[in-house]
Amino acid sequence: MSRLEVDVAVTRGSFALDVSVTVESGEVVAVLGSNGAGKSTFLGALAGLYRPDRGSIALDGRVLDDVPVHKRRVGLLSQSALLFPHLTARDNVAFGPRSTGSRRRVARATADRWLAEVDATALADRRPSELSGGQAQRIAIARALACEPELLLLDEPFAALDVDVTPAIRSLLRRVVRAAGVTTLMVTHDVLDAVVLADRLVVLDAGRVVESGATADVLRRPRSAFAARIAGLDLVPGRSCPEGLRTAEGTVIGGVHPEPVADGEPAVALFSPASVAVYREPPKGSPRTMVPVRLAAMEPHGELVRLRAGVPDGGPGWVDGLAADVTPAAVADLGVDPGDELWFSVKAAEVEVYPAGR
Amino acid sequence: MSRLEVDVAVTRGSFALDVSVTVESGEVVAVLGSNGAGKSTFLGALAGLYRPDRGSIALDGRVLDDVPVHKRRVGLLSQSALLFPHLTARDNVAFGPRSTGSRRRVARATADRWLAEVDATALADRRPSELSGGQAQRIAIARALACEPELLLLDEPFAALDVDVTPAIRSLLRRVVRAAGVTTLMVTHDVLDAVVLADRLVVLDAGRVVESGATADVLRRPRSAFAARIAGLDLVPGRSCPEGLRTAEGTVIGGVHPEPVADGEPAVALFSPASVAVYREPPKGSPRTMVPVRLAAMEPHGELVRLRAGVPDGGPGWVDGLAADVTPAAVADLGVDPGDELWFSVKAAEVEVYPAGR
Amino acid sequence: GGSDSGSGQQAAPARTLTVSAAASLTSVYQQLGTEFQNANPGTTVKFNFGGSDSLAQQVVQGAPADVLATASSKTMQTAVQAGKIQGEPVVYATNSLQIAVAPNNPKGITSLQDLTKPGVVSVVCAPAVPCGAAAEAAEKAAGVTLTPASEEQDVKGVLNRVQTGNADAGLVYVTDVKSTNGAVTGVSFPQASAQGAVQSYPIGVVNGSQNADLAQSWINFVRGQQGTAALQQAGFVTK
Amino acid sequence: MRTTVPRFLWVPAALAWLLVAIPVAGLVVRVDWPNFLGLVTTPSALAALRLSLETGLATMVLCLLFGGPLAVVLARSSLPGLPFIRSVVLLPLVLPPVVGGLTLLFLFGRTGPVGGFLDREFGITIPFSTGAVVLAQTFVAMPFLVVSLEGALRTAGERYEAVAATLGASPATTLWRVTVPVVLPGLMSGSVLAFARALGEFGATITFAGSLEGTTRTLPLFIYLESESDLDGAVAMSLVLVVVAILVIVVSRTRDLR
Amino acid sequence: MRTTVPRFLWVPAALAWLLVAIPVAGLVVRVDWPNFLGLVTTPSALAALRLSLETGLATMVLCLLFGGPLAVVLARSSLPGLPFIRSVVLLPLVLPPVVGGLTLLFLFGRTGPVGGFLDREFGITIPFSTGAVVLAQTFVAMPFLVVSLEGALRTAGERYEAVAATLGASPATTLWRVTVPVVLPGLMSGSVLAFARALGEFGATITFAGSLEGTTRTLPLFIYLESESDLDGAVAMSLVLVVVAILVIVVSRTRDLR
Ligand SMILES: Nc1ncnc2c1ncn2[C@@H]1O[C@H](COP(=O)(O)OP(=O)(O)OP(=O)(O)O)[C@@H](O)[C@H]1O
Ligand SMILES: Nc1ncnc2c1ncn2[C@@H]1O[C@H](COP(=O)(O)OP(=O)(O)OP(=O)(O)O)[C@@H](O)[C@H]1O
Ligand SMILES: [Mg+2]
């Protein structure tokens, strides 16, 4: 039930994190970003594991800056399970309650309850060395939840979980977080986690917040390349122009402006991979925007096949990672293989140009 | 280029693994199974880290049983990255080539090539303690590939990777594995990995193979609950009966028999979650199969919402985990919340009953 | 004793003489070693100082010493019995007990009897070691039974106690009192010369020595004029 | 996990072991077996054995109570000048034990600053008491515990302690419930080292505490004295010391290190 | 990571440190400063210092070469009777050094089984040689290296070695390129302990190797002899020993432990 106000800078070696975020009481925020963007560092700073260079962290007005880690009431599920090797699974889960003053019997009962929640009752008497990766991860989740923190920080909680367990744990988290109204930050690489659990998304890149907003808004109208990738959309950055958007090296992408953007303003062009057409040779006289790409990868995507673009020799950098969804029949027709040079094209009517985020 | 023939039993504490599998030269096999099914144990046994109780492992006729780990030419990417803490990323990757006799210069060049492949050139001079989780995982992948094993074992290689990197690494693996024709076993919890990379699936449960076959076959016509879950299908086990399938406690699920199944034979009923209709109250006089469930979880699934069933008080156990995909509008109409009691129903025409796997 | 200083061996080639000697002889022997070298150019004397017992054991185990000089006849006997000494060792000096007390004798101790007074902390050597055996003999002769705070391993331990003020009195040898240069005062008592209380210093040539003649001249040197003077200077009684 | 010890290591390893084992075996050969029982059960021998075990145990406990915290501070705090502070702890190792005993005597003796104060104010004299034996042994044995424990703490790292803190455990709780169990092997082997060192301590004890049967004459002092007069007795008692040490070590280590 | 040392540990930690530091500081006070330089630069003193450093270094190298492999075998192999084998290694710790020296003398003396053989066949006499000093020091210092290194090996675990094997590294390659670097802190502190113990070794050396200036009279022996006649000189040289030890420790540990 605690509003979190953070504005901190942390340095780890050559990496600098500088983040300012406010999370409302009971809100669940998904923290997204590519590998090395600083997500774990951010959570670590909140938990008090890294000393900030400057700035301040306040939970419900309570300034945490000089509060020692164990008095912050901030629970952290870190990226590796780190179960105490000398304690059984049950004692690992009971550790938090015991440490915060529960009597042995009560703490064990609490632990058993949480073990049941993560479907690990049968593992209660095992040592961590006797658990599989996913089993350990479940115990770690139970342990983090069992100490009922005011602020819950989860670093990739669903990694290593199997398909049976993931939805169950996801709904457990949703239940716990909603019922207790715990303010929660959750790092994830899976958009489904974000959609199911998060009220809001924060996208980090190179230690800074590049985007943040309500989950639905961000996924519908991302302004950063990473958020677009998460949302399954194609995004091209550039500056607004009357025809649509002009990229840094001059390509013009035709598009519509659903809301007014001043000419020359930084903007992003958004379109769905499904609206991208793919050719071996550029069709003559087409009014569409055409860009040459090198095919980087092909993957099934539902009923369709997703083609992922790479940069062709001498081509513009922004095509890297553009996706095009085509039917398996089309793939067979094209007869493409990764490494081939192709042309991606998109109709202006299917491209929306928005002002770029802050 | 090596055909793998395995038939081993391994004991770890109270857990017993007993697996017999043959993998053709250059084939890629995805090893699936729930947490604790024995996937990591299986790979460890192949690599020589656990001593089998009985049985034998042969790679291209070469019996590996008494070959020490380092002479097996079996590469293992384990579930945690375990980079050597005293070496830089580059030296970690160069370790394998160096150990197998490459000169320093050559090994470094090899390492640099693999680092570039996993998009980690910029991290070459970092120590593992200076890497993020996903960065470390990428280096570990490069390290496993750099020693060009005859048999490649990958334990959840894509965990911790971000959405940008995952497809790239996936296609890297595909390229490497296809080009070099390395026989590969890969543990994963993500069906996409299996679909993109694997020729064949092996599903483990409690230390035994419960299902194995070509990827497309298994996903189209799974015979184990876990494979069905992976494939996104609903599966109910029981015995064949003229109307369809009779579960252990007697519920009859109407269905068709696409291939002949003797009456009373063990069989499974398969249907798509999209074909499941959901009601608050059982509609009177319907010819459909109806089962009461308790709603366990709700998640978005493409344009639809997937409702996941739990067992209601006194209800049959097999409904646990059944999925029903409904439109968001239907959810709004039903006004359901997790914990509510609902009825799932499916038309006989949409249920196919197959003989159960071996 | 003899007076041959061994100065007739000037022409001898460079030779090294190894002398294993009791630690209590350190300063005297080091001084004599220099003089011996001056008197015998080309000769180097090396000393192996240690506890008499270790020295004897070393010789028994074949350590390449030329001369063995212990601080008790008993330890010398160990070597003799093992057949490691040429001929009979000779006793060339003796040493007797004194009561070591703090300078100016604050507790006014004048006899062995005084050591039993309440409030006087005394220390002696353990009966198993030579100085302890001597102390026991002296006690017996005086008819007193001491209750020492500690039975030290060696004289140095006893001296140390008195020097650091942790004990008021201790039984040590005259030479030890002298070696402290006034840090402790020695109180003589009559029973010091009783049967068994006097420590004797035997010396002998080690069997199998490569330098038996040089070894013998060292023995002669120690028993000669310069040796006697140095020993007496240090508090020994020479024979 | 199956890992292999490289074959070429076996030869030097065996030589190293033999260097230690053969002299000790020589001891066994040397023992005057017919009289062994008589030699080791004289009242003085038994008194020395008992005193050695008692003071050794007391020393171990003191090392744990004081050296343990010191190791934690050395491994976990970021005091300025830590390398210097740490190296001071190691000094009793290099100081010849006799010199160590002397320094203790200078300090705690009747005329030393601390000893003098205790003597004047409370009439407590430290030298010549069993307490002095324990003090001398603690002085020489402490570094063993501190060094092994600090090494274990460093190798174990602080990850689990950080986790405990995020679970709400205070530093004290973390110490007892996480740090101590995690470094238990190091703690055990450090204690064994300290106990063993105390059991064998000679020079500092005789210099500082003196040698009086039943009060300060521990087994090594007894053995040394005995060796002056009766080598057989000394050898026999050395063997007893060796056997006691082996027992202690085997019992304490088999339980917890494997 | 920010972790806190519980506050109640500071008091015992400080006491433990003071127990070691104050006597040593007492040594400093005791030194006859006006004559200090003269006392420590006599030819005999310098010869002893040099011999100590040389033999100490040689001992450390021998301990690494032989004790290192032994530690690996103890930590990584599954020999039957491992607890017994391990406890034998610890014996030089409990054996009073003089007894240790005697056992060496019995074995390597000219009439002993090994020494006799060497003498007869090769004319090599071990006692009274610098080699004997190194042998005696190695005997007493070996357990230090073995115990700390074995502890470090156990705490580090075998995970990285298993990974190296799957990458095709032979046991030997794994040893050099993985095991050794991973346990480097333990190896360093073990070496420092062994060197320090060798530097302070007295009893076994004087008993086994004797005390010949320039050949076997190491610094502790020199100090002992000096203390017979000149306590000031002994105290001054003790201080030199202490300073040398601090230097060695600070230099070797600041580089690699932090
Ligand atoms: N000691 C260090 N020196 C230099 N850089 C460091 C150090 N520690 C971490 N970094 C860098 O800090 C960045 C942020 O790391 P962090 O673990 O927060 O990333 P992350 O967003 O959690 O990534 P992932 O998704 O891979 O877990 C990374 O680029 C990492 O390489
Ligand atoms: N020492 C042990 N004693 C008892 N059980 C053990 C021991 N080691 C492992 N196990 C059990 O063996 C089973 C298989 O473990 P394994 O790591 O192979 O599972 P996995 O299939 O890789 O699971 P995950 O998907 O969670 O990684 C697990 O149920 C685990 O609890
Ligand atoms: Mg991270």
Ligand SMILES: [Mg+2]
């Ligand atoms: Mg696993």
